[in-house]
Structure formats: C-alpha cells, structure tokens
Amino acid sequence: MKTKSILICGVGGQGILTASDLLSDVLLLAGFQVKKSEVHGMSQRGGDVISTVRYGDEVFSPLPALNETDYILAFEKLEALRNINYLSRKGIMLVNDFAWQPLPVASGLEKYPADIEAQLRKLAAEVVLIPATRLAVELGNEKASNVILIGLLASRMEIDRPLWLDVIIKKVPPRFKDLNLKAFETGFNFRP
C-alpha cells in the first residue's frame, strides 16, 4: 500500500496530541507501519500546533509532503486554512466549525477572516464542517471535541470500527469512557 498521510492541526491546549496518539495506536493495531511527528516547546503557549501521522506498509519520512496529504483534521477553522497547502488535490478536509481568535486578532491588531469556509471549499476537493465543540458541550464536556473529530475521521477511513473503540477504551481514564465512546459515535454518525 502507498503511504498515506494525515495532518491534525489546531491551537495549543485543544487535545491535538492526544488525538494523534489515539490515531497512531489504531493504525498500529490495524497492522500498519506508523510514524508520527509533532513539535513541542513554544507551541504549547496557545500557538498553532500540528501533529502528523503517516502509515502504510513501509513508511520512511515522518513528515507529510505539500499537496500530498490525504486527510487534514482541523480543530479550528483558521488553522484549517493555514495548513491547506498540505492537502492533496483529492484529499479530504475535516474541520471543527469553531473559531478561536489568535492574540493579534483579540487585541485588535489583525482581523479574523470572515470567509474561511468559502476559501476552503475553493481550495479543497471535499470539505466537511462539524460543530464539534458545540456537540461536545451538548455531551457535557467541551474536551470531548477531539474524540468527536476522531470519530468523523474514522467514518472516512477504511479501518474496522472495533479497533477505534478498543483503543479509546484502553487510552482514556475509566471515568471518561462513556463520554468518549459517545463522542466517537457522534463524530462517526455525523451527517453534514
């Protein structure tokens, strides 16, 4: 199988690394070779964060290539746009319909773009927007938005459903098990 790439992006503190860990474990369990990359440091102070996962029969580079990434999972709209150049022409852009103002915007120095959705649709073959943050609040915990997004990604990938559930059960603390399983279903069954 040709190596595939997934890029997860968003804002520091949104649970991006947890999501990409979960994804990597599922792919490993599915029998693929997996490489994951992330950068720590400054990004943890509310800056933009990217984590990438590549999988296949034999994976060399841990980094995805520009114009060659199969899926982008964006936890925030502006970050979706920031990373769109990685997406392959046939790739799928999955976006949390959620705007988080970066500091230069909040302090009035710059403007948050108003037409992100339109721009994304112009630049990507397929764009799916999901109000993951709102859905997570409805489930009772905003933090579950990352598993909702993982659920949405799972619905687009050819990996057996039970593998995802296995890994979620293994990875999350027991008291959050039900919440996260519900979050996964919410994302998996989401129809735009």
Place this chain on the structure above:
Amino acid sequence: MAKELLSGNEAIARGAYEAGVTFASAYPGTPSTEILENVVRYKEVIHAQWGVNEKTAMEEALGASFTGARALVAMKHVGLNVAADPLFSASYIGATGALIIISADDPGMHSSQNEQDNRHYAIAAKIPVLEPSDSQEAKDMVIEAVKISESFDTPVLIRMTTRTSHSRSAVELGERLEPPVPEYKSDFFKRNLLPGNARRRHVLVEERQKKLAVFSDDFKYNTVIKGKNRIGVVASGVSYQYGREVFPDASFLKLAMPYPFPVNLFKRFAAKLDTIYILEENDPIIETFARLVEPGKKIIGKDVFPLLGEMSQDVVQASLKLKDLTPRFDVNTIPRRPPSLCTGCPHTALFYNLGLQKVNSRGDIGCYTLGALPPLSAMDTCVDMGASITVLLGIEKALAKAEKTIKQVAVIGDSTFFHSGITGLIDVIYNKGQSTVVILDNSITAMTGHQENPGSGTTLMGETAPRIDIVKLVRDGLGLEHTYEVDGYDVKAIKELLKREILRPEPSVIVVRRPCILLYRKAKWSPMRVDGEACTSCKVCLRLGCPAISSDADGKAFINEALCSGCGVCAQVCAFKAISFVDDKGLHSSSITLESYLSGDRS
C-alpha cells in the same frame, strides 16, 4: 518481544534502561527534555537528576563514570555550549563506565536561538558521534554507544534532532543488560589533567581516533542498501528517511556514525556510482569528508541543499527542482497565531508595568521571553541563558563612561537564575553596577513543561528537597541590601517597586513571586467578567496580552470565562472598575496561597 510506538526521546530513555545505565542527568531544554522525564520511569534502577545547568550535569555524569557506572547526560544543542568545558576534558580522561552524551539539535529553530550543528563538537573534542534516523535506532544507538564508550575508553555523543526526538515510530523492547557494580579506583594519570598527564592523554586520544575510524568502516549500523541505478545517497539522521522517499531506486549509505568518517566504507560505496547526493541537516560534515576522500566524484551536497532549516522530502525535491513548492494559498494573508503567556500567568503584570513605565528589559530564556511580543513588547534583547544580567551591566557601564544612563532592567526566571544568572549578579554587585534585576520566581522550569529546580522543593525522582529561597540567597548570601519581594499579581506594588528601584543609584533585585498558574490548574477560581455598562472601551486591559480578553463588536472588552484563570490582574488595571469576579470564589478568598502551595499543597 513487544513493540511500542515511542518518541525518539522515549527510545533514548528505554535504551539507557536496556544498556544498564545507572546514572542520568540533564538540564531541560527543547527538544531534549523528555529524555530524563522518561528515564525517571526506571528510577528503581537508574538515579536521575536535573543539574542546575548542562555543565554541572555533564560533570556529574563524568564523576559517575569514574566509578565504572554507566552514565548518560542529555541536553539541547545550545546546552552543549555550556557543557563544552567538561566535554573536552572528558575526551582526554575517557570513560571508565560508559559516558553517553545526548545532544538534541534543533534545525529550523522550533524553540531555540540558533541552529548550530553539534557534530562539530564531536570533531573538535575528538569523540565519536552517532546519529539515529528513527526511534528504533535511537534505542539501539544508546546500547551501541555504551559498548563503544567502554571498549574505546571514550565519551560518545549521540546527535538527535527535533524530528528524531519528537517523532514516534515502533520500537522493539529488549531486556536490560546487568551493569557492572561500581567501585571507585584511583587513577591519577588518567583523571587528573595536570599538563604533564594531559600531554600523555592526548597521545592516547589521537590513537583512539585512528582505531575508531577503522571501527566505523565495519560498524553494523553504517548500512549499505543496494539500488537499481548508478545514483548513490549518503545520509545521516532523519535525512535518510527523506532520501528514501525521494530516491526509491538509488543505493544508500546510511551513516549512523558519521564521525570518525568511515573512509574505506565510503570509497567502496562510491566506486560503482556516478553521482552521489549527500543528505544531512545543518552543516556539510559528511560532505566535507566525502569530498576529501573522493575529490574526483560528482558529489552533490550543500551546493544544492539548504544549510538553513530542516530537511524534508519536499525540501530535497524542491532543491533538485523535482517539485514546485509554490503554495496554492498564501498563508501570509491570514493572521498568525504566535504563542503567548497563559491566562493568569504570573509574569503578565510585570511586563505590563515595564511597558507603562517605558522601561525596556534585557531578556532571558523562558516563558517570559514571550513578554517581547506585542502587545506587551517589553523586551528588546535576548541572547542566551543568563545573559540578561550581564548584558544589562555591559550596557550600563559603557553608557556610564559617557555619563549616560537609560531606564533598563534585566528580567530572568528562577530556573535560568540558578542555571547561570547568579554569576552575572555577582558581577553586578562586585563591579558596583547600579541596575535592577527582576527575578521572576514561579518556582518551576515552566517553558519546557514544568521541571523541578532548586526552588521547587522536589526532585526529578519525586522526593522532597531543600528549597533554595532566592530572596534569602540574594539578600543574605550575596549581601544585596536592596532585595525586595512582590506578588506577581499585585500590579500596584510592582509598579511602585519598579519606579523606586530603577532610579536608585545602587544595585537592586526584585523577586516577583507567584507559582506558575498551570500548577494551580485544578483550583477553581472564579473567572472575571466585564460590566458592559461601566466599560468605556479604553482598551487598556487589552494591553495585557491576556488570551482570555478580546474586544467585542462595539469595542467593549470581553472576557472568555472558559479561558480566564481568575488572576484578577485585569481588574486592577481597569480605571473604571468595569472588571470583577463572576462570583465570590475569587482568588483572594481561595484557600490556596503562595505559602500553602510552596509547602506542598498543589490541590
């Protein structure tokens, strides 16, 4: 054996465990920090500790090696500058128990002030360097390094980079080798580098280099992969992985040990090839040797591939004009998302006050370097660890010669002060400086992810430890009379202290105290709220650069309660009393105080 997905740093820690390492030390620094944080998982068999800086950490590891114990010391690339002095001595002394030095370089400068290539240090100090290309190799290399170190009587440098440190790939776990029982045996000629002894040791170092070069020719991790055409690629570290993506049909020589350079291996490899590409991050080290060994060959290296930044398969392809990297979307047209101080950061009020008083600060390395960014914009120099204080003194003295002064302070964190700020402060006192040094004491090394330091009261191994009190250290230890302590959230007190001390024609220290907000996280303080009626849209609170504060459509301040930590600093800067706690569970009625926190209450 079980396989696990490990980051390169986790794999190094696992390698230390399997190789029988029993002593490990480090000073935290991205991208190396997680090495010791993972070594400590094996604290039953490995003693792990933070040194106050990389030099002490290296010397402690060397001392451990003197007993025959296997020792590992880890640091980021610039940390090796600090530890360079013992590194060069360690090369002459050699290793009784293995001495493994991990340098995590940062090509692309994700969180560093330069992108130096620490393989230069291995060459200068005359010790071998290993460069893993993924996590499995990172683990294996530690085990190999231990063997090389003990059989050749040499420290070994393992060069990691941000990508090898922070990428995850599968690693096969193995058993632990039983380490030798340590015992201190005196060896005056080997370990006392008096000139007479050092001269003899240098002879041995040069002999060792020759033997290592022969070893490198047969080192099993210097792998050759036969290709289908007459193109060859020589690569080290993660660049090897990028090469495999770009040149599927080429022959490869993966140099896990680029120095001492395996001359014969390279000659044999090059013999049947027409063109050789050299892929390495940062400087042309392999390339320089390759060109020396095979001057007649067509070798393509840094003449085509960039010296700057990280490699990637994209960079390799673009350099060879195999791929056009022109983006379909220009990301410069959208707002950036720079990192910022956290909501409730105990450093915010200080920088806000510096801005207000138009004082520019000499900065240092830590979270507080973010005080340099807008809207705080209160720091215009930042050089290296500890330089805030010394640069301050240099500026002060140079201007004084021309009978000039400026309003300036040095700003340094507690961990950086322990690391190398304290010596600068002694210089200030001794040389009769008159400037003010602000020490931001949040009782933890926050930037790299909250590592313990001598002011924390705990060690890496989770034991309680004596807490070094910076105020006492400076006031009673260094005898600096004008040493003051202030709460990081007390805007007014900080303002008055700064005003008074900056003008004082004597040296002074202001210790701004308050533990990092992330240590209080579980505490439920009431968030703040803006009263829309009272707010005059003056935008003063926006100048704090707090990520929770923005302005809404009609220009009124708005506080995101989900993000707000309830520190109350914004309420203090609002002249119109428009900001208040949402309920009475405010900070000042919270049961957590600085004192209760410092005495171990982290609830």
